[in-house]
Amino acid sequence: MALEDYRDDCTDCSRCSYCKWIPLDHIKSARFARACPSIEYCGFQAYSLGGRLSVALSLLEGRIGYNDELKNIVWECQMDGACDVSDKICRYNIRGLEAMREMRFKLVEDGEALPQHKAYIDNLHEEQNMVMGPRANRGDWADGLDIKNLAEEKAGVVFHAGCRYSYDEELQKTARTAVTLLRDAGVDIGIMGEKESCCGGRAYQWGYRKELNACARRNARAWIRAGVKTVVTPCAECYYAFKRLYRETGFTLEVVHVTEYIDRLIKKGKIKLTRNVPLTVTYHDPCHLGRLGEPYVPWQGNKKKIYGQIPVWKPSRPRYTGAWGVYDAPRSVLSSIPGLTLAEMERIREYAWCCGAGGGVLEAYPDFAAWTAAERLAEASTTGAEAIVSACPWCERSFIDTVKVQDGKIKVYDVIDLVQMAL
Amino acid sequence: MALSTDAYRALEDIVGPKYISQDPAVMDSYAYQWLAETVRPDQSKFMPRPEAALLPGSTREVQAIVKICNKYKVKFKAYSSGWYFYGAPFSEGVIQLDMRRLDRVLEIDEKNMFAVVEPYVNGGVLQAETMKRGLNCTVSGAGASSSTLVGATCYHGSGGTSIYTGELRENLLGAEWVMPNGQILRTGSLGSGCGWFCAEGPGPSMRGIVRGALGARGGLGVYTKCAVKLSAWPGPAEYPIEGTVPAYRSPMPPNFRAYTVAFKDWDSLFESYYRLYDNEICYYAHRQWTMLGANLGPAFWMLYQDPTKSLDDIEEFTRKREVKQLTKEMRYSYQLVLVGMSQRDIEYKEKVLEQILKETGGWKVKKWLETEMEQFSLLYLLRLGKKNLNFVYTGGWVGNYMQSGTPDFVKKYEPLAEETTGKFQATGLLVDCGADSMMGCVGSIAGGGQCGLEQFGFYDVADKKSTAAAIKWMKYCIKEEAKHNIPPGKEGMYLAVGKTHEELQRDLARQPAIHTWQRKIKQAFDPNNLGDRLYPTLDER
Numbered sequence: 001m002a003l004e005d006y007r008d009d010c011t012d013c014s015r016c017s018y019c020k021w022i023p024l025d026h027i028k029s030a031r032f033a034r035a036c037p038s039i040e041y042c043g044f045q046a047y048s049l050g051g052r053l054s055v056a057l058s059l060l061e062g063r064i065g066y067n068d069e070l071k072n073i074v075w076e077c078q079m080d081g082a083c084d085v086s087d088k089i090c091r092y093n094i095r096g097l098e099a100m101r102e103m104r105f106k107l108v109e110d111g112e113a114l115p116q117h118k119a120y121i122d123n124l125h126e127e128q129n130m131v132m133g134p135r136a137n138r139g140d141w142a143d144g145l146d147i148k149n150l151a152e153e154k155a156g157v158v159f160h161a162g163c164r165y166s167y168d169e170e171l172q173k174t175a176r177t178a179v180t181l182l183r184d185a186g187v188d189i190g191i192m193g194e195k196e197s198c199c200g201g202r203a204y205q206w207g208y209r210k211e212l213n214a215c216a217r218r219n220a221r222a223w224i225r226a227g228v229k230t231v232v233t234p235c236a237e238c239y240y241a242f243k244r245l246y247r248e249t250g251f252t253l254e255v256v257h258v259t260e261y262i263d264r265l266i267k268k269g270k271i272k273l274t275r276n277v278p279l280t281v282t283y284h285d286p287c288h289l290g291r292l293g294e295p296y297v298p299w300q301g302n303k304k305k306i307y308g309q310i311p312v313w314k315p316s317r318p319r320y321t322g323a324w325g326v327y328d329a330p331r332s333v334l335s336s337i338p339g340l341t342l343a344e345m346e347r348i349r350e351y352a353w354c355c356g357a358g359g360g361v362l363e364a365y366p367d368f369a370a371w372t373a374a375e376r377l378a379e380a381s382t383t384g385a386e387a388i389v390s391a392c393p394w395c396e397r398s399f400i401d402t403v404k405v406q407d408g409k410i411k412v413y414d415v416i417d418l419v420q421m422a423l
Numbered sequence: 424m425a426l427s428t429d430a431y432r433a434l435e436d437i438v439g440p441k442y443i444s445q446d447p448a449v450m451d452s453y454a455y456q457w458l459a460e461t462v463r464p465d466q467s468k469f470m471p472r473p474e475a476a477l478l479p480g481s482t483r484e485v486q487a488i489v490k491i492c493n494k495y496k497v498k499f500k501a502y503s504s505g506w507y508f509y510g511a512p513f514s515e516g517v518i519q520l521d522m523r524r525l526d527r528v529l530e531i532d533e534k535n536m537f538a539v540v541e542p543y544v545n546g547g548v549l550q551a552e553t554m555k556r557g558l559n560c561t562v563s564g565a566g567a568s569s570s571t572l573v574g575a576t577c578y579h580g581s582g583g584t585s586i587y588t589g590e591l592r593e594n595l596l597g598a599e600w601v602m603p604n605g606q607i608l609r610t611g612s613l614g615s616g617c618g619w620f621c622a623e624g625p626g627p628s629m630r631g632i633v634r635g636a637l638g639a640r641g642g643l644g645v646y647t648k649c650a651v652k653l654s655a656w657p658g659p660a661e662y663p664i665e666g667t668v669p670a671y672r673s674p675m676p677p678n679f680r681a682y683t684v685a686f687k688d689w690d691s692l693f694e695s696y697y698r699l700y701d702n703e704i705c706y707y708a709h710r711q712w713t714m715l716g717a718n719l720g721p722a723f724w725m726l727y728q729d730p731t732k733s734l735d736d737i738e739e740f741t742r743k744r745e746v747k748q749l750t751k752e753m754r755y756s757y758q759l760v761l762v763g764m765s766q767r768d769i770e771y772k773e774k775v776l777e778q779i780l781k782e783t784g785g786w787k788v789k790k791w792l793e794t795e796m797e798q799f800s801l802l803y804l805l806r807l808g809k810k811n812l813n814f815v816y817t818g819g820w821v822g823n824y825m826q827s828g829t830p831d832f833v834k835k836y837e838p839l840a841e842e843t844t845g846k847f848q849a850t851g852l853l854v855d856c857g858a859d860s861m862m863g864c865v866g867s868i869a870g871g872g873q874c875g876l877e878q879f880g881f882y883d884v885a886d887k888k889s890t891a892a893a894i895k896w897m898k899y900c901i902k903e904e905a906k907h908n909i910p911p912g913k914e915g916m917y918l919a920v921g922k923t924h925e926e927l928q929r930d931l932a933r934q935p936a937i938h939t940w941q942r943k944i945k946q947a948f949d950p951n952n953l954g955d956r957l958y959p960t961l962d963e964r
Contacts, residue, residue: 008885011468012818014457016811017504017568024547024567024808025671028661030528033548043478044444045505045521046452054455055448057468069446089669090811091818092733306738307719308851309883310816316735323667323730350668 003056003106006099008311010057018090019049019083022351032346032379035082037354037372046073049083049096056103066112074103075114076368079205079359080287085322085350092319093311104207116364117206124211128197128218133167139193141165141172147179148190150226155190157182158228159258160219160242162235163198164393170400171393174414178234178258181419185270187261189232192222199233201241201288206360216246223253234258234416236286236392237358239326240293247296257289259330259391259415266336273422276339281413282385283331283342284376284399285352286392291322322350330391330415337422343383345376353379355395362398373402380410387411389418426474426518430495434477434518437487442478442524449476453519456508457814457884461821461897462921466890470511473500473519480524482599482607482647488520489645489953490605498953501645503542503570508920509640513955525647528552535620536653537596542572542646546582547808549651551661559656561588564709564864566810576600576646578638579867581827581875583709583758583804586699586866588654592638593869595630596622596650603644603949619650632944635958636937637916642957643949657764662802669809670728672798678763680773681800683712683791685756687784689837692755693830695783699759700871702779704772707760707804708865712753714813714879716856721750723815728799734815745790753788757865760804813862816854819884821893823900824912825877827867833874836909837861840878843900847880852892854881877913894918919959931961 018024020036027033034040039048046055055073058064077100084097107113113121120130127135139149141161148155159182165175182189200215223231231253233239242255265271285291297318306312327349334342347353356362356372377399380388388410390396399412426445435443444450450472460466474497479485485501492499501520502510512519526543533556538549547567549560563574564582571591574580576598580591588594597613597620610633613619614626622630633639662673675681686692699705715723722740726732732740740746761776763769780786790796803809813820824840826833845858861876882893897914904911919927931938942960945952 011460011885012814013455014506014811014814014818015455016457016506016566016814018811021545021547021568023668023671025662025673025802025806026664027547027551027567027808030526030544030548030552033551039523043442043521043523044449044452044476046446046449048452050455051452054452054468057455058448058451063451063469064447067446067448069444070448073448085668089809090815092669093815094818305883307816308848308853308855309881309886309889310734310737310854311883311885312735312737314735316733319731319733321668321730323669 001102003060003102006056006095006102007060009094009096009099010053010060012091012094013050013053014091015050017050019087019096021086022082022347023086023089026351028346035086035351037080037356037375038077041368041371042076047076049087049100052100052103053096056099066107071107071112071114074107075360076365077359078354078356078361078372080354081292081322082351082354085291088321092321101205101207105209108207113207114360114364117360120363121203121208121211124198124203129163129167130198130202131163131167136194138166138196139191141175142179142191142193145176145180147183149193150190150228151193151195153190154227155188156228157187157189157230157232158223158226159189159191160196160199160231160233160238161191162233162238162393164235164397166196168393168397171396174393174416175234177420178416181271181416182232182261185265190226195222199238199241201237201245204241204245205358212241212245213249216249216251220246220251228253230254230256232256232258232261234393234414236289236293237394240288243293244296247298257326257329257391259333260326262419263329263332266333273336273338273419275422277337277418277421278339279387280341280343280385281334281387281389281418282345282380282383283334284355284380284388284390284395285327285349286390286395287352287354287358289391290325290327290352291350293326294320294322294324325350333415333419334389337418340418343385345379345383347379355390355398357394357398369398370402370405373398374406377402377406377408377410385410387413389413389415391415425516426497427495430491430497431475433491434475434488437484437491438477438479442480443475445475453521454511456511457819458508458917459511460819460884460890461894461917462508466887470508471513471515471517473512473517476519476521478521478524482601485520485601485645485647486605486607489601489603492518492953493605493951496951498955500641500955502641503573504545504568506565506569509957513920520645529648531556531558533558537619537650538653539619539648539650540571541648542570544571545569546571547806550806553653554656554658555660557656558653559584559588560651560653561585561591561594562807563591566807571651572646572649575649575651576633577640581864581867582807583707583711583864585864585868586708586871587706587869589652589869590867591651592634594652596620596652598649599647600633601645601647603954635941640957642954643945644954655764657762662806665798667730669730670799671802672795673802674798675801678766678769679801680761680769681797681804682759683753683756683788683800684759684780684785685753685788688755689834691783691785692757693834695779695785696830696865696871696874698779698783699865702775703870704761704775705759705866706762708757709804710757710861710863710865710876711804712758713756714860714862715816716854717754717859718750718857720856721753722746725749728795749788749790756788758800758804760801813879816856816881817883819890819893820879820881821897821914821917822877822879823897823914825863825875826910826912827873827875829872830874833876836904836907837876839903839907839909840876843896843903844878844880847892847896850892852882852889853896856881927956927959928962931959
């Protein structure tokens with residue numbers, strides 16, 4: 001695809017501003033009615049989905065050229081997809097999020113990448129991770145665990161920790177708990193250890209298309225060699241990469257988020273949660289597990305017009321509206337924990353507010369990332385919850401850092417941490 | 424005229440560097456507008472690019488900006504949600520004020536039933552806040568994403584509940600207006616320091632003056648706050664939502680009813696309007712589902728309920744027997760929501776409706792009585808959070824006719840609307856969804872008595888031939904209306920945006936004297952002519 005392929009999506013924008021709000025039916029208060037961190041933080045129309053479509057059209061028509069402001073417009077956005085969900089309430093034939101991503105691809109391929117991202121992408125090329133860690137230390141998080149190393153052995157399930165869990169020492173205990181929990185429940189599971197590679201999803205979201213393909217090839221080859229049938233990950237971004245993006249390259253292994261896997265095991269009685277956890281928590285839906293975590297549906301088709309002027313696709317193009325993301329499994333796990341109370345925020349499921357960490361914002365615009373997280377924490381605090389729980393290490397890192405700066409009281413957990421408390 | 428460095432610096436000093444931009448990409452995001460393609464050279468989607476865009480954060484800043492504009496003779500244009508090409512600059516040399524930082528619901532006075540809002544508060548937000556207090560506001564027909572203040576001060580702001588909650592222009596109370604000369608005028612009771620409760624005083628009553636004939640739409644100063652009247656809401660404090668995206672639903676409270684009622688012909692339908700006015704039973708009364716065409720709309724509404732389906736599947740739906748039956752059954756139909764202030768009240772209203780239907784030969788459409796359809800209707804109609812489905816076919820439409828008046832008056836232009844539309848749909852250049860794609864209020868003002876129908880013509884914005892056909896259709900409708908002694912509807916307003924000054928003057932000269940009066944008003948309030956032609960004036964001869 002090229003940006004030109006999205007020209008009709010750009011001209012189709014009716015400039016209605018739905019993209020700036022959560023689905024209007026769901027608005028419960030003025031305070032938490034907004035959906036898009038980018039326009040809320042940056043202000044100008046160009047920093048919304050509608051604005052970006054008009055900027056893309058302007059680029060296509062040669063009305064504007066490249067400059068620093070354009071790069072900010074293109075990259076000062078988490079690509080969290082909330083705009084796309086709201087837009088598709090009425091305009092589900094517009095591929096807004098895809099068009100925004102295509103703009104990133106175009107700028108990168110035209111040699112106009114964002115300078116702040118360069119070191120991370122270089123590190124991906126050299127060390128195969130997105131967190132500036134050395135490749136040699138990738139497997140250290142699992143030191144001392146009695147778990148199969150699939151670089152040398154075989155197993156039906158691979159546990160892919162992802163870059164954040166692999167290198168973030170404060171969070172690593174969650175990954176250790178998860179893989180141990182699955183192993184103890186009788187799952188034939190292993191890890192790739194030092195040979196685990198970045199999923200490539202973050203790079204792709206930043207505008208580096210080829211990097212995703214390289215990562216996908218590398219990971220798929222290694223997993224197939226190890227006899228893997230199912231990929232389990234505790235990271236929402238990795239989940240999205242495997243579940244949606246890899247599929248486009250022909251990848252066919254089953255992909256399961258760890259909360260889905262644990263939910264299955266709880267329902268089968270293989271994990272028993274017996275200890276009381278007297279906490280009130282609120283659950284933050286990670287964008288890449290929720291609205292962006294819908295299964296990929298293979299499709300190829302052509303545009304035609306019916307009833308004179310209605311452009312449609314034949315065969316029918318799959319809809320990605322956020323309806324089929326992973327929302328229930330993490331909540332189901334939480335509801336299985338004795339004594340735990342779940343207090344929902346106003347913006348949940350397909351219209352959840354972002355944690356701030358996605359799309360390269362954390363790396364390039366840290367103040368914006370922190371502001372976005374602070375907004376979410378403010379929303380969490382209105383529920384009366386003692387803790388905010390998520391299912392993605394990027395969200396958790398974002399919240400932990402912001403709570404520290406704020407000197408806040410709210411605790412930050414992963415669903416797995418709470419499961420461990422209840423064992 | 425390019426903005427001088429001195430003027431830019433003066434503006435930057437007011438809002439700070441973060442809230443002003445002249446970057447070309449940022450400017451094009453303001454220039455881009457729906458409908459631009461119907462009036463701009465080469466069907467461009469871009470209106471003239473603003474010289475700068477500013478995000479003022481207070482009335483004081485707005486006033487300071489306007490004063491600088493007067494000093495440097497710079498034209499300015501404010502918008503809130505920014506939907507419609509009316510919000511964009513109409514010429515070069517204009518600065519754009521994006522009001523999105525003025526976004527507070529400042530007050531909800533429960534006892535006196537009004538709310539005070541800033542420009543970026545939309546209908547969805549205000550309704551959510553008022554519902555918590557047992558009150559409701561008018562969500563304008565443009566939908567929940569549209570600004571309440573704009574509907575009240577700059578346009579008409581009628582919507583589906585207008586028959587009960589009033590049109591927004593009716594509901595305007597006190598307002599704060601930064602006049603084009605940079606002075607602030609507080610209108611109605613606010614002007615005497617008596618609070619927001621009344622538009623007419625004690626204090627300057629300015630409703631007619633500031634709005635003019637059609638609403639100044641950003642052409643005459645900037646409104647920074649206003650109060651709007653609220654109405655009773657005997658429903659939940661927030662909508663409980665069921666279902667998944669996109670066809671969210673809300674369970675029906677016991678004192679609510681949502682119906683699609685249908686009739687055997689137009690005469691019976693319009694007769695029922697009169698009876699609804701006489702009996703005052705409606706909370707919501709609007710012809711909504713037909714906006715997607717009487718022939719194709721029912722298929723769309725059915726497929727929309729299934730989250731696995733999309734517009735790509737609409738042909739399949741039209742072939743379903745159930746859809747064919749529904750299309751026939753609701754050919755002459757509209758939507759109603761009845762709300763009882765008590766259980767006895769809803770029972771009474773229900774009985775009255777039954778009697779009206781009996782007397783006019785109408786019926787409740789069965790499909791829309793199914794629980795999920797009823798729940799979908801309720802939420803859709805009262806929140807109007809999915810109103811922009813009128814863009815779903817092609818990304819573009821124009822709404823012709825739309826003359827408000829008595830049902831007898833509207834009945835007069837209905838056949839013409841169908842005839843002219845059918846003719847253009849038959850060319851294949853507009854969506855052939857049925858010549859009746861008419862939508863409009865059953866009662867566009869409080870209590871009813873006045874209604875309207877807006878005939879949608881859907882054109883593909885990505886297709887130059889289709890866009891050209893929409894323009895031709897608008898012009899054709901105006902000619903046909905003239906032949907039948909019907910004034911031009913919204914199509915006249917759309918096309919006016921693209922007219923030359925001379926063409927506009929020729930049109931205005933044929934109209935009532937109001938545009939002469941508007942010239943005098945404009946001369947008084949906008950001596951440097953910094954607004955635009957959306958406050959139209961007839962030149963002095």
